[in-house]
Amino acid sequence: GQNIDQPTEMTATEGAIVQINCTYQTSGFNGLFWYQQHAGEAPTFLSYNVLDGLEEKGRFSSFLSRSKGYSYLLLKELQMKDSASYLCAFMDSNYQLIWGAGTKLIIKP
């Protein structure tokens, strides 16, 4: 079967670093996505990993290990505007996205 799991909620301090983990199981894999969703808004694309390793994009980085079925999103120099839900999703063998329930990130001053 297919499943995907990420923590429900995390809390971090402004200016700090936070790592949001995502684990998945699937027989067919065509990439791992991270989206950001502010409360009451639509998800917006953050990153895409299809090969193992780290992809860096400004303050945000995303890592993938296909052999371990594991990804993480790393947010550096946290700002209050980073308070949001972060959605992990993988693309399966039918090129459809399977979504995690999202991790709500709370940033405290």
Add this chain to the structure above:
Amino acid sequence: NAGVTQTPKFRVLKTGQSMTLLCAQDMNHEYMYWYRQDPGMGLRLIHYSVGEGTTAKGEVPDGYNVSRLKKQNFLLGLESAAPSQTSVYFCASRTGRGDTGELFFGEGSRLTVL
């Protein structure tokens, strides 16, 4: 830069009523999707389309119908609304086969069924 536009943004229905949600995209995308998002759950795929005139069932299609008569529009219909269909509905689109898979979302439509 309209992107993906959903109408209406809010709607309250009584059980048994019908309605249609409209999704329009101006990016010439081939693939379009309808998701629902409920608290504590991931986005769940209702129906999707890989091109004009085509539709397919997703993970939770029961109680919904869709049509893609024009490439830019994807309609989601509820024939007889039920309280279990109270949710936030998101339309999304992507370029199509061979792309990175990045989805572009509409702002969402909040539906309450009493």
